[in-house]
Amino acid sequence: MTKRLIVPFLGLLLAGAATVASAATEVHLEPAQTNLGDTASLQRGAGLFMNYCSGCHSLGLQRYSRMAEDLGLTEEQVMGNLVFTDAKFGETIKSAMPAAQAEKWFGKAPPDLSLVARSKLGGPDWTYTFLKSFYIDETRPSGWNNTVLPGSSMPNVLAELQGIQRAVMSEHVEGGAPAHVEKLELASPGRLDPEQYDRAVRDIANFLRYVGEPAAIKRESIGLWVILFLVVFTLLAWVLKTEYWKDVH
Numbered sequence: 001m002t003k004r005l006i007v008p009f010l011g012l013l014l015a016g017a018a019t020v021a022s023a024a025t026e027v028h029l030e031p032a033q034t035n036l037g038d039t040a041s042l043q044r045g046a047g048l049f050m051n052y053c054s055g056c057h058s059l060g061l062q063r064y065s066r067m068a069e070d071l072g073l074t075e076e077q078v079m080g081n082l083v084f085t086d087a088k089f090g091e092t093i094k095s096a097m098p099a100a101q102a103e104k105w106f107g108k109a110p111p112d113l114s115l116v117a118r119s120k121l122g123g124p125d126w127t128y129t130f131l132k133s134f135y136i137d138e139t140r141p142s143g144w145n146n147t148v149l150p151g152s153s154m155p156n157v158l159a160e161l162q163g164i165q166r167a168v169m170s171e172h173v174e175g176g177a178p179a180h181v182e183k184l185e186l187a188s189p190g191r192l193d194p195e196q197y198d199r200a201v202r203d204i205a206n207f208l209r210y211v212g213e214p215a216a217i218k219r220e221s222i223g224l225w226v227i228l229f230l231v232v233f234t235l236l237a238w239v240l241k242t243e244y245w246k247d248v249h
């Protein structure tokens with residue numbers, strides 16, 4: 001690539017990066033504070049996902065058997081509590097909803113969520129904030145809208161847990177910016193109080209983070225041992241170097 005082409009190319013690249021960064025700052029993402037070492041959280045997240053989300057969304061890159069192994073669950077626990085289709089233990093997690101029906105009901109088939117925690121800017125923080133940001137909107141076909149993903153066709157499947165939120169809109173100023181959602185208020189409580197609901201969606205975000213990279217559990221668990229090995233190895237190497245070179249001078 002010649003220098004004349006490189007400069008405009010870099011300009012476009014930087015402009016694109018600035019656009020992405022600007023778009024990312026439009027939505028405030030709350031920290032999910034997920035922890036792959038918290039097995040109980042992962043188990044709760046799996047239960048919530050399978051009960052409330054798997055009716056529409058698949059996890060096509062995750063097998064029931066791998067989930068059981070990583071989350072400390074038995075085959076009986078998984079098949080008896082987390083499988084609601086005729087799937088076998090070794091199969092991947094597929095939604096029971098036919099794609100044609102899903103497209104008819106929602107306009108397009110709900111996406112596979114295997115990599116949602118890795119594909120979305122913000123990762124688990126995006127999932128966590130998204131699941132907290134639904135509000136009732138009668139102008140939408142689903143009856144719901146979302147401040148993180150405005151215009152989403154997804155209904156709030158966790159409404160019975162969270163309750164119903166309504167949007168408090170800003171005042172429209174003539175000739176100024178259009179009205180926007182300033183904040184969300186809980187209009188009707190759900191089965192969980194806000195603190196309990198926060199934990200529930202954190203567990204789901206944690207589970208989807210695990211699904212995005214199942215090997216991360218083992219990778220992070222051995223990370224401390226690797227660091228300790230390197231420290232010990234460094235000390236031994238330093239002692240050995242000192243012993244070899246003490247007579248040189």
